[in-house]
Amino acid sequence: xxxxxxxxxxxxxxxxxxxxxIDASLLAEAERILEIAHAPYSNFLVGAALLLEDGQIFSxxxxxxxxxxxxxxxxxxVLSYAMGNNPNTAPVKLAIVAKRRAGMELATVTPxxxxxxxxxxxxxxxGKPIEILMLGPGDEMYRASGIDQLLPxxxxxxxx
Ligand code: THU
Numbered sequence: 348x349x350x351x352x353x354x355x356x357x358x359x360x361x362x363x364x365x366x367x368x369i370d371a372s373l374l375a376e377a378e379r380i381l382e383i384a385h386a387p388y389s390n391f392l393v394g395a396a397l398l399l400e401d402g403q404i405f406s407x408x409x410x411x412x413x414x415x416x417x418x419x420x421x422x423x424x425v426l427s428y429a430m431g432n433n434p435n436t437a438p439v440k441l442a443i444v445a446k447r448r449a450g451m452e453l454a455t456v457t458p459x460x461x462x463x464x465x466x467x468x469x470x471x472x473x474g475k476p477i478e479i480l481m482l483g484p485g486d487e488m489y490r491a492s493g494i495d496q497l498l499p500x501x502x503x504x505x506x507x
Contacts, residue, residue, distance in 0.1 A: 354499040363486040373398055373442035374482050376406045378453075381421070381444055384408035388415060390448040393456060395421035397429050398440040400475075405429040422462035430469060437473035441466065442480040455483035457491075463498040470494050 366374070373396040381394030388411045396406040407424035422443060429438065445456035458466065458479065470477050476493030483489060491497050 352505070354495075356496045356499050358481075358496060359490045359492075360483075361488045361490060363488075366488055369398060369440070370442070370480055370488065372396075373404065373440060374444060374480060374488065376404060377421075377442040377444040378482065380406045380408045381446060382449070384421070385410045387411060388413070388418075391445065391454075392449060393421040393443065393445040395425045395444075396442045397425045397438050399429065399433055400437045400439050401433075403429075403433065403436070420459060420462050422458050423465050426465055426469060437475045438469050438477050439475065440478045440480060442482070444482045452484045453482055455481055455487075455489060457481055457489075457497060460498075463494060464501065467494045467498055467501055 376396035377394035379394065381392040384392045384394065386392055386409055393409045394406065396404060398404055405425050405428060407421055407428060409418065409421045410424060411418035422441065426438070443456055443458060445454045447454050466477055466479065470493060478493065479491040479497065481489040
């Protein structure tokens with residue numbers, strides 16, 4: 348072996364008492380909107396709420412399609428809409444809440460690969476990390492400080 352490249356990543360977990368007011372609002376909004384997702388094929392409900400640096404909050408849910416690959420995740424839905432309408436305002440926090448099906452307890456979902464790459468795009472565009480908050484059962488909030496923690500070896504030139 349000529350060299351070994353190692354990146355350490357971490358998620359931090361916070362109890363409800365430790366959440367900031369804005370974290371609680373974003374998680375509540377993601378939890379509200381997951382209930383009205385269009386997910387008749389998987390029944391898996393996902394809500395995402397995005398905070399922009401100017402204080403605006405946007406939210407969306409997963410939108411499935413009878414042609415399965417056409418479906419869109421909650422995270423990409425909210426990022427596309429919010430960034431499409433606010434191309435000059437950095438996103439700063441993204442909350443994600445999911446349930447395996449209506450009426451079940453929360454599933455602790457981390458974003459899929461496509462969504463991670465999309466989050467990376469807007470971190471790169473604005474040069475600012477996007478905190479990713481994921482809610483689990485028992486009011487435990489998992490926090491990634493930025494996409495580095497979820498997509499450490501992303502598409503990039505290792506030598507630049
Ligand atoms: N889904 C999301 O909305 N976000 C994720 O991060 C993972 C998966 C959606 C896609 C599909 O509608 C359903 O959850 C099951 O995969």
